Amino acid sequence: MVGQANIPVPTAFIEHRREWTAHKLGHMDLICSACHALHWQAERPQNRTRAKAGTFQACCKHGDVIVERMRALPEPLNTLMTGQDSQSRLFRQHIRRWNTLFAFTSISCNANARTGTTGQGLQLFQIHGAIYHQKGPLVPPGGRDALFSQIYLYNPVEAAQARYARAPTLDVTIIESLTRMLQQVCSYIQLYLTVRERFAQLSEQEPDLRIILNPELSLIVESGADMRRETLPTANEVALILPGEYGRGGFRDIVLAERVNGEVPDNGLTIINSNHASYLPLHYVLLFPYGEPGWHWARTLENQDGNRQNLRMSQRTFFRFRMHTRTDEPATLMRSQRLFQQLVVDAWAACDQNKLNWLRTNQAKLICTMVLLMYCNKAM
Numbered sequence: 313m314v315g316q317a318n319i320p321v322p323t324a325f326i327e328h329r330r331e332w333t334a335h336k337l338g339h340m341d342l343i344c345s346a347c348h349a350l351h352w353q354a355e356r357p358q359n360r361t362r363a364k365a366g367t368f369q370a371c372c373k374h375g376d377v378i379v380e381r382m383r384a385l386p387e388p389l390n391t392l393m394t395g396q397d398s399q400s401r402l403f404r405q406h407i408r409r410w411n412t413l414f415a416f417t418s419i420s421c422n423a424n425a426r427t428g429t430t431g432q433g434l435q436l437f438q439i440h441g442a443i444y445h446q447k448g449p450l451v452p453p454g455g456r457d458a459l460f461s462q463i464y465l466y467n468p469v470e471a472a473q474a475r476y477a478r479a480p481t482l483d484v485t486i487i488e489s490l491t492r493m494l495q496q497v498c499s500y501i502q503l504y505l506t507v508r509e510r511f512a513q514l515s516e517q518e519p520d521l522r523i524i525l526n527p528e529l530s531l532i533v534e535s536g537a538d539m540r541r542e543t544l545p546t547a548n549e550v551a552l553i554l555p556g557e558y559g560r561g562g563f564r565d566i567v568l569a570e571r572v573n574g575e576v577p578d579n580g581l582t583i584i585n586s587n588h589a590s591y592l593p594l595h596y597v598l599l600f601p602y603g604e605p606g607w608h609w610a611r612t613l614e615n616q617d618g619n620r621q622n623l624r625m626s627q628r629t630f631f632r633f634r635m636h637t638r639t640d641e642p643a644t645l646m647r648s649q650r651l652f653q654q655l656v657v658d659a660w661a662a663c664d665q666n667k668l669n670w671l672r673t674n675q676a677k678l679i680c681t682m683v684l685l686m687y688c689n690k691a692m
């Protein structure tokens with residue numbers, strides 16, 4: 313909403329509300345000729361050449377961003393996400409609960425409870441501070457119930473029962489059918505089963521052992537005091553091999569199973585790095601049920617005009633591409649209601665945390681630039 317041009321509306325003056333006029337953007341019916349994203353007339357580029365070409369900056373940087381499209385959802389998830397029957401509507405209304413039930417990782421953040429309540433009015437997802445995705449040990453410590461990824465190690469019938477025990481108010485038939493669906497399509501389930509089998513074989517012989525999913529999406533076994541390395545076979549869908557240069561820095565690894573001095577760490581919660589390609593699919597399982605990779609360091613931009621100095625695709629650029637609605641891919645994210653709000657907040661926090669980390673680790677470079685600028689200003 314905006315105020316009329318000749319009537320300045322003082323901030324927080326409710327009495328002036330009736331004087332506001334609706335801000336109409338018209339129909340979102342312009343299609344980017346490069347990536348098929350839908351835009352409003354007001355987003356049309358000012359540059360004549362760009363306008364003639366019919367490409368836009370916000371969605372794909374005029375064709376320089378190429379990201380794989382969202383795949384059509386498998387059934388019955390597709391019907392639940394698109395259907396207009398009461399069961400599908402109820403599913404979407406509680407989609408965050410449903411997603412948590414199937415997620416491999418838990419989410420940790422300070423959510424604002426006041427804006428998160430259901431009922432009348434605008435629904436928001438608001439957090440304070442940072443947001444983390446966490447992963448527990450591969451198998452639950454003795455006597456405790458399985459949670460998150462641990463449930464995927466059960467057979468489908470037991471897994472559905474374990475999920476129903478965690479959420480008895482949700483429809484058990486939907487839990488069973490989604491469990492069966494994910495067993496068929498989700499590539500991470502096979503990967504976790506491979507890790508459990510290998511971990512069981514090795515844990516008797518090896519006092520120190522780690523199985524990690526590295527940033528190149530390969531499974532690596534590290535064992536012994538000298539951390540000998542072995543690469544395990546990975547499911548084809550997950551084994552998107554990324555250039556090795558992007559894998560440097562063990563802090564980006566995801567530790568799937570660990571044994572230190574012969575013991576399995578008790579609660580062993582580890583934080584998943586938001587730069588890892590599995591960050592999105594391991595939590596947003598209902599949005600990326602096939603395990604499609606998210607943003608990672610190996611994503612690059614095209615350079616159609618030849619003017620780009622830096623070809624690295626930023627995390628922000630990736631999310632901007634992902635969040636546009638297109639004519640050639642299903643609008644899964646837009647249909648996911650409060651889960652979409654959570655994803656947007658998560659993406660924003662990840663981009664912000666990355667920026668702050670860069671500032672923290674590049675202080676020397678920043679100080680050098682500042683000193684140089686001061687020197688130049690003095691010399692002029």
Ligand SMILES: [Zn+2]
Pocket residue numbers: 344345346347348349367368371372373374375
């Ligand atoms: Zn575009």
